[in-house]
Amino acid sequence: MAVLGARQGSGVLLRPELVLTSAHLFRRDDAVEVAAPNGDGRVPCDVVWSGDPKTCDMALLVARRPVLSFRHAAPLRWGKCAGWQPMPRCQVLGFPRVQRYAGEELEAAQVPGTLMPLAGRMRGRYVLHADHHPPAPVLDGSPWAGLSGGPVFAGPLLIGIASGDPMGWQHSSVESVPLAAAMENHGFREALLSHWPDAPAFEEVSSAYPEDLIYEPAYAKAVKAAYSRLEIFGLDELSSGDWDLDTAYLSLEAQSPHARSGPRRIEDLLGSRPRTVLRGEAGAGKTTLVWWLASHTVCRTLPEQLSELDGMIPFVVPMRSLAARGITSPTPSQLPKIARLPVDRPPDGWAGRVLEAGRGLLLVDGMDEIPQVDRELARKWLAGLLRMYPRTRCLVTVRPLAVGGGWLEQEGFEELRLLPLGDSDIRSFARSWHRAARLECDRYPDEHWAERQRNRLHALEYELDQEFGRSEALRDLARTPLLCAVICALHRQRNGFLPKTRWDLYSAALNLMLATRDIHRRIHQPEGIELTVDEGRQLLQRIAVWLVRNGRAELTREQAVRQLESALRGLRRVRSQGTPQAVLAHLLNRSGLLQERSPDAIQFIHRTFQDYLAAKELQESDCLDELLLHAAEEQWQDVLRLAVGHCGRSEERRLLAGLTAAADAAPDREMEWPLRNLAAHCAVNARYLEDVQYEQVWEGLKGLLPAVSDGEFLFMDADVLAALGDMGLSPGEVYVRPPAERPPD
Structure with missing residues (x-):
């Protein structure tokens, strides 16, 4: 906007009534007005703070009425230069003399240029070299007169306020006062915060590519969309939706192998560990933690213990997807693409610049979900990447036995192990599960029916809580979030009757998903295919055992169809209902146990169900000798543990x-x-x-x-x-x- 006083200048609107401009445009008692291009005329202002033009050439004005409405404006972001390389694609905006028309009418100018972070450092200034040919000289001053107070942007970040035209550059440069320097002035900071208590935090601009800053909000939005919602086992029978991750998230306990103190919450431990290998049993909540970290990091909503991660750029690397796509050593440019987020391609070299600046949070999920022979190659890839970008923070999740102790110790990693849910955490998780179930009742069109279901869930929650309090055996079955969710779902579906062993629990969960799920949802013969529980289990067993035999966690549609073709040779009733492709579509759409999280990459909803079904297939097909042959291999050991129950x-x-x-x-x-x-x-x-x-x-x-x-x-x-x-x-x-x-x- 234009600032009109004893001298004409420019300014930037911080809030509907708060203007930032240059101090040298007026004295404190001068009458000052501002005018915005889209406003409704001149607005009188009061000068609430003015600095020394030689040291802090900035002033704050408070308009006597709102200058513009901010109803549809994007939040203003502030930045400061953290590097020394020239930064192209910056700009300064304002109303310079050179842009005036006949009758001295003001017109806005947009001056693109390259910011030179070192050029004005001795004087505490930024210097912007204009990209275009400099304006012609004028007899009585600078052609840039009137630009003073105008905002200087690096991408979307406001980094400074234009203050002068340095001598000797033939009007090709514009100086500005850095915002970060002004904030070091006690008077300015006090005046600003008194009128704008929630002023934005400074973001570092360390790249010569301000377009990175334009891309990053889109990337953050995609991360939030991908990782802020979660499927909760047993609740998808109510609808095909998912739930806000915070509804299901439970702060887990963990412990270092060398700790002399007792268990602590994982947030307390991760904050002081820039690089961590996190071990946890199947279903212990490792992937949920990764998703929670990613979504809260980009939203800047992490708890205080993890506040250092707020605003970092998370790269989630699901190792099962790498194995399925044949990627062994992803480059930095591949990191944003691995998770297949719904976002456009980033600027060339963006991920490398993020890692170089120490702004990257690498979340490597499921190191155990790649074949054992590939894990050393994965370790070398990760070690090499972190040596190249030593300021990168990293979390690696893995099952307890997948890699040896000290696997990444040379790269500065510390070990943590997720602990089984304590008694109080089990009951907290069960309360969260039932709370999510009651939220789903809000979608029922019949309010009377919805209220009956809410009351029923309240009663079931109370009964299950009492049962957890009485039965140590039941608590021992519920020591992971996955199994606790299974128990909640079965308790609801069976009106309070629960299985007594882990194998009965898995079997009942499969029955819930394969037999009663569509009945509860009043769905009959979708896709023209109807499977009994045993038929569905037989088909899924073939897929599961193929994955185990091949050391994989994902398979393509073509591979899945081949396994189903083999299984259908003995399932004539199913074969008469449709092709293997149709049966696969039915299993993906209706079973709730298979999912296609990315195009042409099929997996079980959880590795535990894969191992359980593979164990059943090996037992039924008299392949125990094959199981014993692989007993020393880590990827087979959970299958062997589950096989004994069959x-x-x-x-x-x-x-x-x-x-x-x-x-x-x-x-x-x-x-x-x-x-x-x-x-x-x-x-x-x-x-x-x-x-x-x-x-x-x-x-x-x-x-x-x-x-x-x-x-x-x-x-x-x-x-x-x-x-x-x-x-x-x-x-x-x-x-x-x-x-x-x-x-x-």
């Missing part, structure tokens, strides 16, 4: 005998340890095991105790540790920390 009496004996024989034949402790622990886990969960074989399994494990490293201790799951405690072994007999790892006294 086995009959003779199969249990065979599985335990095979694990014991493999452990007896192991050439060293490193190979023997995981096999003994797997055998112990299976023995705890076997239903028909005789005492002689049971004791043989435990004697084999006891012969190796105590664990002598963090890696060995991590392999001992909760079932095994609990059984050892019941046998009377003390913690010192189970695990002895090596001297080199023992914390100082």
Whole structure:
């Protein structure tokens, strides 16, 4: 806008009644008016603060009525230069003398140029070199007269206020006072905040590409759209929608392997750890945490403990997607594309500039979801990227046993492990689940029916909370967010009756999704296909076992169709209803267990269901020997743990005998340890095991105790540790920390 006083100048409207301009345009007691191009005439102003033109050439004016409405204006953003490279595509706006027309009428000018951050540093100024030919000289001053007080922008960021035309450059340059420098002046800061308490925080401009700053809001919007909503297991039977992530998010507890203190909330631990490897069991909430971090980082809404991450640029790297697309070492330019966000292509080199400036937050999710043979290559890729961009913050999530301890220690990573849900967290999660279910009732057109359902959910929530309080066995089943959600869903669907074992829980969850989901939603034979529970399970088992055998977490449509073609040879009733392609479409649309999160990349909604179904397929197809052959491979070990729950009496004996024989034949402790622990886990969960074989399994494990490293201790799951405690072994007999790892006294 134009600033009209003893001298004509320019200014910028900060709020409907607050104007920022140059101090040298007037004295404090001068009468001042402002006029905006789209306003309704001149508006009188009062000068509320004016600096020394030689040191802080800025002034604040308060208009006596609103100059313009800000109803549809984008929020003003402030910036400061953090680098020294020339910055093209900047501009200064105002009403210079050179732009006047006949009768000395004012007209706005937009002067593009290159900002030279070092050129005026000694005087505390920014210098903008105009891109076009300089204006012709005038006899009595500068052709830029009248531009003083005009805003200087780098992309969308206001970084300074035009203040002068430096001598000797033949009017090709314009000086400005940096906003950041003005904020260091106590008087200016006090006056500004008294009229604008929520003035924006400064954003650093360290790039010579201000178009990056134009792109970043679009990228942030895409991240929020992709990661701020979450499917909650058991609630999709109500509708096909999803829920605000904060409705389902639960602040989890974690602990460092070397911590002398007790567990702490993950937000408290991540804030002080720029690089973290986060280990967690299946369904422990690792991916939910990654999504929560990404969406809150771009929205600048993280809690105080993580405030350093606010405004950073998150790059979510789902490793399962990399494996499916054959990408092993993504370059910086590929990082924004891996998650396939709904946003246009970024400016060339943008991601590299973000990482170079230390503004990147790398969220590598599911390192265990790539084949084991590729993990060393992935480690080298990540290590190389972080050495190239050492200021990048990074979180890597992985299952407990997928990589060894100290896997990224040389790159400055610290280890954290997500802990099982505590008793109070289980009940908190259940309350959140039921709250989300009640919110869905708001969509029912019949308010009477909606109120009945809300009341029913209130009653179910109270009953389940009481059951969690009474039953330790039920709490032990609900130690991960996934299984807690499954219990909530089954409790609701079964009117309060719950399964007693983990396998019964998974089986009931599959029945819920495959049999009753469409019934609850009053959907009958969509796509012209109707599957029984067993038919749906058989089809899904073929896909699951293919994924396990190939070390994959995703497959293409073509690969899925081939597996279904094979399965349909024995399912004549299903085959008569449609092609394998139609059956696949039905499973994707109706089962709730398969999803196509990105084009031509099909996966299970959770890896746990993949492993459960693969274990069932291996047991039913008499492939336990194949399972034993892979017992030493980390990607097969969860499948093996789940297989024992599917086995009959003779199969249990065979599985335990095979694990014991493999452990007896192991050439060293490193190979023997995981096999003994797997055998112990299976023995705890076997239903028909005789005492002689049971004791043989435990004697084999006891012969190796105590664990002598963090890696060995991590392999001992909760079932095994609990059984050892019941046998009377003390913690010192189970695990002895090596001297080199023992914390100082």
